[in-house]
Amino acid sequence: MPGKRCWLFLSLLLSSPAYAWTGISASIGEYDSDWRIDGELRPITLTRYGIAIEDRTSAGLRLGVAVGEFGLRLKSADGTQSDDYSGEYLDLRLRWPLRLNSLLTLHGDFGYAWQSGRLSDDGSSDDGINWSRSRFGLGLDVKLGMVSLRPFVEWRSLDGDVDLGGTRRLFENEKQTGGGVVIDLQVDPSGLVRFTWFSEGQTGLVLSFVRTY
Numbered sequence: 001m002p003g004k005r006c007w008l009f010l011s012l013l014l015s016s017p018a019y020a021w022t023g024i025s026a027s028i029g030e031y032d033s034d035w036r037i038d039g040e041l042r043p044i045t046l047t048r049y050g051i052a053i054e055d056r057t058s059a060g061l062r063l064g065v066a067v068g069e070f071g072l073r074l075k076s077a078d079g080t081q082s083d084d085y086s087g088e089y090l091d092l093r094l095r096w097p098l099r100l101n102s103l104l105t106l107h108g109d110f111g112y113a114w115q116s117g118r119l120s121d122d123g124s125s126d127d128g129i130n131w132s133r134s135r136f137g138l139g140l141d142v143k144l145g146m147v148s149l150r151p152f153v154e155w156r157s158l159d160g161d162v163d164l165g166g167t168r169r170l171f172e173n174e175k176q177t178g179g180g181v182v183i184d185l186q187v188d189p190s191g192l193v194r195f196t197w198f199s200e201g202q203t204g205l206v207l208s209f210v211r212t213y
Contacts, residue, residue, distance in 0.1 A: 033173060038170060050068015052093070053065060070117065071084065072129065074162070087117020088116060090114050092113070094110045117130075138153055158173040178198060180198040
């Protein structure tokens with residue numbers, strides 16, 4: 001199963017000495033969005049939770065990987081019916097924070113993720129859903145004591161397929177641009193609580209607990 005491979009991959013990474021990684025985080029979030037499936041607009045609700053680790057190169061580039069599980073509710077066009085899926089994801093990340101001064105930092109990040117799932121209500125069903133997601137974002141971080149605010153804009157693209165009524169159908173996201181804000185609350189010198197709010201095309205909130213080394 002793809003999920004077993006994801007968790008095995010993370011287990012191998014975490015078997016390295018702790019000092020080899022510059023950060024680790026756990027997160028949970030929920031998003032609402034619209035997907036266009038063979039030309040038909042379908043609303044979805046996606047819940048994801050997982051763990052991520054990150055390393056830093058000598059040039060300041062951050063390299064990260066995240067794995068976890070998701071629950072997806074795919075609704076009919078009129079919202080009266082829905083199918084529930086569950087599955088796993090693997091997310092690769094690149095991030096480059098460029099400090100401008102003591103208060104401002106410019107952030108650029110890129111991510112590519114794979115998701116694979118199946119209908120939740122029927123373990124014998126072969127109906128499944130798979131998609132990849134690419135994203136690129138830019139944000140400006142403002143440090144205010146123990147709090148930092150990072151408004152951001154991003155471009156995102158989905159490419160996937162799903163079994164509906166015995167027919168394999170292709171889908172993509174309806175809107176590729178969006179934005180939001182990241183709020184970091186420093187709780188100790190190496191730990192913080194992060195709230196990430198998304199708007200425009202993909203709306204939702206992610207709660208993360210981050211530890212840096």
